[in-house]
Every structure is written in structure tokens, then in C-alpha cells.
Amino acid sequence: MPFVRRLGEFVRPYIWQMILGFILTVTLTWLSLIPPILMRRLIDEAIMERDRKLLLMLTLVLLGVYIVSTLVGMVKNYLMAWLGQKVLYDLRTRLYEHVAMLDIGFFESRRSGQIMSRITGDVAALEHFIVHSIPHMLIDLITLIGIAIVLFKTNLQLALIALFPAPLLIIMTVRYRQLAIVVYRRIWNVIAEMHSFLFETLSGIKVIQCFNQEAREIERFKGRCHKIVCSNLDAAKLSTLFFPTMGFISTLGLMLVWWFGGNRVLEGQLTIGTLTMFTMYLRQFYVPVQNLTYLNDVWQRTAAAAERVFEILDTKPEISVPKEAIKLNDVEGEVVFENVSFTYNGNKSQDNNGLVLKHINLKVNPGETIGIVGRSGSGKTTLTALIARFYDPKEGRILIDGHDLRELDLKKLREKIGVVLQEPFLFHGTIWENIAYSRPNATMEEIIKAAKIANAHKFILDLPDAYDTYVGERGTKLSGGERQRISIARAILRDPKILILDEATSSVDSESEYAIQKALDRLLKGRTTFAIAHRLSTLRNADKLVVLDNGEIVEMGTHEELMQKDGIYKRLVQIQALLSNSLIEEGDNGKGDNGNGKNQS
């Protein structure tokens, strides 16, 4: 039971509330066992003996028991709900805190949906086990033992008759659980399938509409809904078959008690009160019998959920920071790669050694701009990811101002680095909240200033609520160029010494690119910059260009120097020049045709 011990960690802060909850639970269970005994006395001693005083007294005692039960039940229910929410909160926040601190590699190896389901569904299953399943097990056990003791002590023969259907009930319940697990698992799967279908199609609705595939997707959706209907009907068939049958078996026990007990009453060997008490207890007895047969199932499901949750909690970040880490307050911005090689975990695709970067040696002086060029998959983004220490090199080291990155405080290091990505990510919130994300304590003036430098202030003024405008989920209410300028403003506000631009202008139109490029030129001043771009013209003014091929630096130098060589860079420049020339020629030809009034088509 190692998972129970670990779950105990989350209950420990509330141990007194938990103990109180158990005391109330036990009290409530015992209170529920009192009324049948009182009923027996009420019938046998008060009604049969025509004792009005005793009748009044027993009725009042019964009333008292029910009032106390109700009050204790209320307190217990609220206490357990409170406890449940506290444990749920602690579990969830602890898991999220841990997940947020894990390195990028963890997220690359798992689907976001999977992590989300652990933080929501699995955690809720653990909370349910701690706060509901355990107390109910206790209630069921106490009820069973208590009733069995009373029944056997009162009348052994009748007790044996009363418990006659119990084994059948247990077998039926176990069988039901076996079949139900299969059916409910199928329901869970088809619902999960529908969720992922919806997520996929709603995110790609533009593609669906562009290709006129609405009807096809509707049919696919109907297919999934049909599966859900069929699975739910299977479950309904199962439950409509089993539950009434089990109800009948329980009633059978009751009938047997009425028959044998009734005969004993007629023979004068049993009182009516005792028979009534027996039937009342029997009604209470069969529910816990059925509940306890679920115990194994609950246990298995909880163990599986706990395994998934603790697997995340036990994952150690691969990026470790020494206890005595150096806290860099001021950074000049010198970056040195010393014989750096890198591979992603388990990646064997790049070459025999699986290396994505091979023996990189590079020295970048403070304030220099380095353009990184190369084909897709040559290792450009990986190179920049190592600077922010999203990964550690497998060989060699990276130095900032002479300090190995592995010796530095990670938080302080990342404070000095700004990143502008190809696809800027904006959070659902206002424009100013998104800009201030990099520095939450920034003043409004600083936010406006950053937006101005990023060429964003002017378009923000035209929005209905200016800086208070909600950008929508992921910034969907803004154009790609506008989103990018907001992300540049965010980087400016952070005032980083080292800047990484990963295809910052490649996903926007030429006009937006111009505005963004101007903003970037301002941002670059006085910062060490690593810029990745496929459009080589944007890197022309870089202090140094690094050409990567298959994870290796194959060329390095200024634009002019590299154009002297007959290498990859020159070839890439020529291809791009050829492409843009042919576009210009096509444009010119088009103009000429129009001018002549001819239509080639």
C-alpha cells in the first residue's frame, strides 16, 4: 500500500479535522443502528403492553436520535467536503508547481492533454478516495459488523436465514463489476475520442471550411456520437438487468425472514418487535455488502491514478541548479560555446551518434548580433535553446561572461534573456497584461514606452479599449503582425542583455515585417543577439553569420566574407535572389501585358 502512505502526506496537515471526521462518521453509523432496537421496544413493550408513558418516551428518544443524526450528518458532510477541497487544492497546486518547474524535455515527451487529465481527473480520483471512499469503507464495515452482532445475538436461526442470499448477492455484484468495468471503460474511451475529435476539428475549422469538408466532419462526428449512444445503451442494459435482480435477491432474504419469523411469532417464539427490528436491519445490511464488493475496484482505480500522479511528482528536472549557484546581477553579454555537442534523449535520427549539434565552438562578444543560417533541421533552434538552458549540452560547455551556465542561478540567467518566437504566444487577457507579462511590476509608463519602441502603440490606440483591449484566447483578436509586435514589446520591457530571435518575422506579411524589423533594430541595440531567419536579407547587417549544416558550423563570417566563398551561404543567397528576381520579372511581365490590354489566360 505505498500509495496510501504517500497520500497520507497530503492528509497530515488536516489530521485533526480528519480524526474529527472519523469520529463523526462512527457516531453517525452507531446512531443509525439504534432506531431498530428502539422500534422493537416500542412495539413489544409499549404498544403490546399498552404503556402510553413508555410509548411517549420511546417516540421522543427516537425523535432525539433522528435529530442528533441529522445534525451530526450535516457537520460531518460539511467537514468532509471542506477536507476534500483542501486536499484537492494541495494536490493540484503541488502537482502544477512541480510541472511548471520541469524542463522542456518533459513536455516534449508527453501530450498536454495527458498532463491536464492528471492534474484534473486523477487528482480528483485521489481526493475522492481519501475523503469519500475511506470513510464509506469504515461506515460499511461498522454497519455490517454491528448489524451482524445484533442479529446473531437476538436470534441465531433467523440471522442465518436472513444472511442466506448474501453470498449470491456478493457473486452477482462481483460479476456486475467485471462486466461494468469493460462497458464503462468503453464509454470513457469513446467520450475521450469525441473530445480529441472536437479539439482537433474546432482548432482546424478554417482548414475544414476551406476544403469544404464540413459534411464529412459532421458525418465523422455523428459516428462518434453513435458510438457513445451504443456504449451507454450497453451500460443501461447491464444495469437494468443487474440492479432489479439484486433488488429481488435482497427482497428474497426479507421474504424468508417474514415467512420464518412470522411462523415463529405465530408460535409465540418470537415477538413482533424483534421481527420488525430484523427486517429494518436487513434493509440496512445489504447496501454495505454490495459496497464492500466494489472495494477492490476502487482500490485498483485509485492505485492507477496515484501511480500517474506520483510519476509526475517523482520526475526530477534534468536541469539541475547547484545550491551555491552564482546569481548574475549584471551581464555584459559575452557568450562562448566550447566544443558543444548535443542530442535529444533517445534521438538517433541525426547520425550514428544521434548528435543534433556537433563540436560547436563559437565566441560572441557583448552587443554583437549573430545571424544563424541553415537548412531546416540543421540545429539552429537547438543552438539557441541551449543558451536559455532549456537543455544541457551532452559535451562541452556554454559560458556567459566566463561563467559555465551550469554554475548559474537559472532564474537569474533567464531574467537576462529575451526570446521572440516565430509564433508569439499571447495569453487571454488585455494588451497591457500581455506586455507586462515579462515584468509584472512594470509601470503603465514603461508599458507604453515598450509598446512605442515595438511599433505597437499606434495600432493599440486604434483598438476600442486601447491597452485595455482583450486579445482573445492566444491573441486571436489581433493579426499575426500585431501579435508579434506585442511580443517584442514584452521582450523590450524585460530589457534582456541577450536576445534570441527565432524566425521572428517569417510568419507575417511584408508590411508587418517591415514594421517588426524596425522595432527589432531598436531592440537589438546594446544587446547580444542570436537571430535565426530564413530570409537572409534580414541578417545582412549581422556582425557575424554562422552557417549550420547537419549540426556543425560549416561557415562563419560577415555577409561579405561568406559571399567570397563558394559555400552554402552564397548558394542560399543566390537561390533567394533568383526567387525574388523571378517574382519581380513576373510582376513586370504582368504589368506589360495589362498595358497592352492582352490577357494571357
Add this chain to the structure above:
Amino acid sequence: MVEDLEPDLEIRWLDECDVRIERDADGQLWLSCDGQVVKIGRVVRLFPLTDKSHYISIIDSEGNEIGIIRDIQSIEPTSRAILWEELERIYFMPKITRVYSIRHDQSSGCIVWDVETDVGRKELRIASVDHIYKARYPRIFVVDEEGRRYEIPNCDALDHRSRRLLARYF
């Protein structure tokens, strides 16, 4: 294209000069600052929902920003009154004081709010719940299908029935 670029990177803080705002007989606003007189094209609250009286951008008739007033209280009273009047006219937002009913219009998919506002009873047609902005609860903003904006200054201070009707959103 060039219009998309910021013409001036430095922000001109207008409260640092002796700023005056006047309205001529045609209703045109004029700004004078350090001896320079500029025709005002429009005035913009940079934070119209979070801070109404700070960071007011003054834009000329060409669409270029002349400068920003940090705090409307910092300018002389007559100019302040003229500017405030203009801002209140532009950012006029009826206040919802009571909610009579909320229903879903199946034909259009809209949510229809029958409400009492400080300018009379209105029927607001709201495209979806996404147009009910509750991030600053209990202050709520609602934008109808035509882009008109309404405000509930304090949702908790509404009458019991209105609160009960709105409870589905909060």
C-alpha cells in the same frame, strides 16, 4: 506602410508643459503647449476600463499622437473640464441598473438581455458569453452585437432578482 511606424519614439508627456485645451465655436478642440497650437483630431483613453483619468493620448488631425497627459488632474481646471467632457462623450457607456430577463434567441443564437439602464429600458442582443467581460468582477462590461458597450458598475449591488438572473454567468 510608413504610417504604421511610430513617427516619434520618445513619448511627449504633455503635463510637463503648460498644456491648455480649448474648444472653438465650431466645437473643434485645440491644444496649446509651449506656445505651439495644434488642432486635435481625437482624444483616447489608453486605459479606458482600468484608469479613466490617467494616460490620455491627444492625437492630431493627421492621426499622429501629439502627446500623452499622465494625469488629467494635473492640467488647469478649464482645460480639464473641456477634456473630461469630450472623453465622457466618446466613452459614454450606459449603466445597467436592473435586469428584467435573460433569454436565448434560438433563431439568431444571441443572448437577449432585457435591462434598465440610466438612459432607459433597453434590449441588448449579445452574440455570446465571450462578450460579457467579467475579469474585473463585480464590475461587468457587456458589448452588444453592434459594438455598443454597457457597464454594470457593481454587480453585487444590483437587486436580488437581477443578481439571480446574472448568477449563471459568474
